[in-house]
Amino acid sequence: MFGRPTNAEENAERQYNGKSESIGGLQQFKLPWTSVNKETLTAKQSFAQNVFGVWTVAHTGRTFCQGVSEKNAYPGLTSWHRSAVRSRIPGTMKRQKREKEWFDDDDFWRETFSYVFAEKRQALASEVVDKALTLTKLEGKSALDLGCGIGSFSIALAKRGFSVTGVDRTKYLLDKARAKARSMDITVEWVQKDMRDFVRPEAYDFVLSMFSSFGYFDDRAEDAAVLRNIFESLRPGGVFLIDILGKEILAKVFQTSSAQTLPDGSMLVEQRKILDGWTRVQNEWTVIRKGRSRNFTLQLNIYSGQELRQEMELAGLVDVKLYGNIDGDPYGTDAKRLIAVGSKPKMNRRFR
Numbered sequence: 604m605f606g607r608p609t610n611a612e613e614n615a616e617r618q619y620n621g622k623s624e625s626i627g628g629l630q631q632f633k634l635p636w637t638s639v640n641k642e643t644l645t646a647k648q649s650f651a652q653n654v655f656g657v658w659t660v661a662h663t664g665r666t667f668c669q670g671v672s673e674k675n676a677y678p679g680l681t682s683w684h685r686s687a688v689r690s691r692i693p694g695t696m697k698r699q700k701r702e703k704e705w706f707d708d709d710d711f712w713r714e715t716f717s718y719v720f721a722e723k724r725q726a727l728a729s730e731v732v733d734k735a736l737t738l739t740k741l742e743g744k745s746a747l748d749l750g751c752g753i754g755s756f757s758i759a760l761a762k763r764g765f766s767v768t769g770v771d772r773t774k775y776l777l778d779k780a781r782a783k784a785r786s787m788d789i790t791v792e793w794v795q796k797d798m799r800d801f802v803r804p805e806a807y808d809f810v811l812s813m814f815s816s817f818g819y820f821d822d823r824a825e826d827a828a829v830l831r832n833i834f835e836s837l838r839p840g841g842v843f844l845i846d847i848l849g850k851e852i853l854a855k856v857f858q859t860s861s862a863q864t865l866p867d868g869s870m871l872v873e874q875r876k877i878l879d880g881w882t883r884v885q886n887e888w889t890v891i892r893k894g895r896s897r898n899f900t901l902q903l904n905i906y907s908g909q910e911l912r913q914e915m916e917l918a919g920l921v922d923v924k925l926y927g928n929i930d931g932d933p934y935g936t937d938a939k940r941l942i943a944v945g946s947k948p949k950m951n952r953r954f955r
């Protein structure tokens with residue numbers, strides 16, 4: 604069988620082929636196999652190398668990478684094997700040059716601020732954090748607020764004695780977060796970074812992603828990469844909580860268009876379309892302010908409860924539970940939000 608992929612390898616190829624372009628395939632980086640050894644992997648991953656030099660790396664027992672190091676490659680192996688070297692280790696993906704996406708437009712966040720960051724919702728942050736802590740039965744005091752925006756949840760956690768990192772890509776919003784924390788004499792570490800690039804191995808007891816800060820990328824595989832980063836950034840036993848508008852809720856309340864006056868007096872007209880067989884939703888937002896109008900087009904990946912749970916499990920999270928609100932009511936017909944909570948296993952399961 605020299606040079607021929609085994610079934611497991613073919614499966615890995617099928618699983619990852621076609622996704623590598625956008626999330627970091629062989630052509631984008633060199634896999635740092637030389638730095639991957641038992642010592643660097645034991646805490647987080649397990650690995651096995653077969654006699655032909657084919658490596659299998661697993662996260663909590665789940666295979667997520669198979670490949671051949673250039674150095675160790677058996678001469679009889681085919682180019683397939685070499686091209687199968689793809690890093691699936693969170694944080695080792697070399698960042699690709701990305702096209703500008705809708706959420707990279709700071710004007711979008713500025714123009715829609717009074718809607719997306721409505722004061723009424725922000726004022727509830729403290730209460731929501733208390734409920735989140737009850738729901739997660741959290742142990743430990745370090746937290747990552749991913750897509751933290753103006754930092755309301757980061758600040759509420761810091762007030763409760765957490766050491767907090769707030770990560771967001773939007774400088775305009777982070778500046779507001781910084782100013783608010785400073786005015787309250789509260790310390791939070793603010794990091795301006797794309798969530799696809801932020802990973803801090805085993806640094807946090809709690810990661811939270813609040814109010815639809817997930818699903819922004821054209822390729823769902825990038826959402827999956829974010830979940831792997833989250834898994835990697837959690838300490839064993841740490842908890843991830845995510846709050847999005849679930850597909851089931853969206854289907855129930857869906858309207859193709861709506862208009863409203865925003866708290867700052869401007870008008871927001873929304874036109875919505877479901878794309879790719881209920882995979883994505885497109886929103887065209889027109890903001891009319893002082894006789895001037897601005898148009899923005901947003902696209903979000905939409906997840907059902909089952910899909911979100913599956914993605915979280917694929918990232919390695921366990922005991923994933925779904926709720927219909929932050930009070931912990933079931934994700935049923937009365938659900939207002941899709942809240943999912945999952946944990947990183949306390950013990951690393953060994954690769955079998």
Ligand SMILES: C[S@@+](CC[C@H](N)C(=O)[O-])C[C@H]1O[C@@H](n2cnc3c(N)ncnc32)[C@H](O)[C@@H]1O
Pocket residue numbers: 706712719720749750751752753754755770771772773776796797798799812813814815816819
């Ligand atoms: C709907 S807002 C929610 C903000 C905050 N979690 C809250 O509940 O108020 C989504 C946030 O995600 C941030 N964001 C969008 N794309 C991002 C990315 N690729 N990486 C990091 N943050 C991102 C935005 O800047 C924005 O602050």
